[in-house]
Amino acid sequence: MVSHRHPLTLPFYRIMANFVIVAKRLIVKYDNLLVFNDLQLDIMERDWVEIIGPNFSGKSSLLKVFYGLHEDLTGSLSVLDFSLNPVTKDFQSARRKMGFVSEAIPLLEEKTIRANLAIALNATDKIKDLNTHQLIEDVLARMGLQDKSGFLVSSLSSSEKLLVKLCRALITKPRMLLLDGLFDQLDDPMCEKVKVELATIAGKEPLTVVVTGLQLKPYSPENKRIYYIESKKLKEIIPA
Numbered sequence: 001m002v003s004h005r006h007p008l009t010l011p012f013y014r015i016m017a018n019f020v021i022v023a024k025r026l027i028v029k030y031d032n033l034l035v036f037n038d039l040q041l042d043i044m045e046r047d048w049v050e051i052i053g054p055n056f057s058g059k060s061s062l063l064k065v066f067y068g069l070h071e072d073l074t075g076s077l078s079v080l081d082f083s084l085n086p087v088t089k090d091f092q093s094a095r096r097k098m099g100f101v102s103e104a105i106p107l108l109e110e111k112t113i114r115a116n117l118a119i120a121l122n123a124t125d126k127i128k129d130l131n132t133h134q135l136i137e138d139v140l141a142r143m144g145l146q147d148k149s150g151f152l153v154s155s156l157s158s159s160e161k162l163l164v165k166l167c168r169a170l171i172t173k174p175r176m177l178l179l180d181g182l183f184d185q186l187d188d189p190m191c192e193k194v195k196v197e198l199a200t201i202a203g204k205e206p207l208t209v210v211v212t213g214l215q216l217k218p219y220s221p222e223n224k225r226i227y228y229i230e231s232k233k234l235k236e237i238i239p240a
Contacts, residue, residue: 018045020176020208021066026075028058028065035061037232039075043210043225045175046202051212053229059212060102063178066210067100080175096124099169101162102180109154113145113164116153120168139167142197159186166194170201176208183217191217 021043028036035058043049053059064070066079068087077084080094107116117136140146143163153161162185169177177198183191195217201207216226227234 019043020045020080022076022078024076026073026077028061028070029072030061030070034232036234039234041234043208045206045208047208048199048202048224049210049227050216050224051210051227051229051234052215053212054214057229058232059229060180063100063102063180063210063212064104066178067098068095069104096172097175098178099172099174099176100178101165101169101182102178107153107161107164107168110152112150112152113140114149116164117168117171120171124172135171139171142170143167143194159190162186173205175206176210179209179211181212183211184213188217
């Protein structure tokens, strides 16, 4: 069953929830071409949201919008309580609470994994006093990369590079993860391992996950919500 959900028809617990993304009548354009029209979306803290659609349907553009990297917007959009129409300089403080795995934010290929993660840590203020070595070791262990911390990124396989990007996003302890096509590029066993790890983190911390992809992958958290892109809009799939 496919349905649009309007805030006035949401269950009571969602109305009272802490929303991290709220879009109302949002129009997104890229090079004067319409990407999304009259988009309505609410994502609350601890949601796991998967946005499915074919290539060139706007998935990557939408995550860039949420991250404040795209500004050709009409309508209302707030992310982590910041308005993004227009994007203001103080949105940097919200961005430090987000992790983004995307081709738009490459790794430093000629530096080690450890150096890439240390640079990400140094870019944030909230964890500068914590044990950097232990944070790096812990996040690499989650993704099975603990024995490669001294490897140059350029020496890694494509899937390992994706996992390093995920580690870089996670190490800053974000409130929200934006994962652009990550699971399309990993095999099913690794997808399940990563999803289990992320669900474990979300069970302990207020983590929201927004994933884009070409198709659904195995493993479904209980709080999973699925949207697909059709006619420049998001349509939510509601289980029958």
